Amino acid sequence: MSLPSFEVIRPQTIDSAIAPLARYGADAQMIAGGTDLVPSIKQGLFSPRVLIDLKGLRELDFIRFDPGRGLEIGALTTISALAASTVLAAQFPVLHEAAKTVASPLLRNMGTLGGNLCLDTRCLYYNQSSFWRGSLGGCIKKDGTVCHVAPASDLCWAVFSGDTAPALIALDARVDLVSPRGQREVPLADLYLNDGLTRLNKMADEIVTLVRVPAASADWKGTYRKLRIRQSIDYPLAGVAVTMRKDWDGTCLEARIALTAVNPAPRRVSAADRLAGQAYAAELVEEVAREAIRTAKPLKTSASTMEYRRHMIRVFVRRALTDLWQNGH
Secondary structure (H helix, E strand, O other): OOOOOOEEEOOOOHHHHHHHHHHHHHHEEEEOOOOOHHHHHHOOOOOOOEEEEHHHOHHHOOEEEEOOOEEEEEOOOEHHHHHHOHHHHHHOHHHHHHHHHOOOHHHHHHOEHHHHHOOOOEOOOOOOOHHHHHHOOOEOOEEOOOOOOOOOOOOOOOEOOOOHHHHHHHOOOEEEEEEOOEEEEEEHHHHEOOOOOOOEOOOOOOEEEEEEEOHHHOOOEEEEEEEOOOOOOOOOOEEEEEEEEEOOOOOEEEEEEEEEOOOOOOEEOHHHHHHOOEOOOHHHHHHHHHHHHHHOOOOOOOOOOHHHHHHHHHHHHHHHHHHHHHHOO
């Protein structure tokens, strides 16, 4: 599969990136590392007339931490930089662990945080060649009218499969978006729509420029658990990010759980709120793990079964909470 013809624009500043987005509208598409977008273009999933290469925006490549202000990460920061950061390892371990699981070393060197947060949703019936999709008459997300994993639904159930988003949601992160209309800041969880087709709650001409993690989320214990077929490279079939803040006697002061790859959007598990003020109890952990299954809605969007992915969400939540609560890792 080869790439179609398109024009490439390489801006060097944010302002010069915004201008062509406004000028070309739906014909333009942003690219950073390209590790997800380029294969999708080859598969005929996108046909941009103009690609706006954001890699020249060096002002968006940084990791800054101040104990009083919190963590700021530029959207053009590579996943490798996140995985190598001693600040993240010490202060935000859930994000550090999640970054280390993304794809392979080569893809982490190319891929960016902004790109990982804005990944297209994925599905067994969507991420195929044009010929393969055509044999089924397309799908609701591309060239068709039916969602093959849920034929009775009017929605697309392709899943979001990024690793850094659930970790950042568990850290209560926010993102900055810049457009011709100015700048706005939103909670990262609100950036996503639980619809595999629309997927992002942002306009096409908005650029994710910055991720902010509040100072209050620093030094929380955290872990990320990921299910995949090939441990060295694959997207998650299910992923669980868990953070916890404990008192001196081991009492849980607050806990957050977020899921990925089992819904069209990364989702918080509200049952984690029940852990606040509680001492460790296996029964309580199991109760929250069972509730996580209610949040997860895996369908036949991947090579694994719905039942196994749902089961592993429960297992991962149980193991992560037990590890953080009892061992403090």
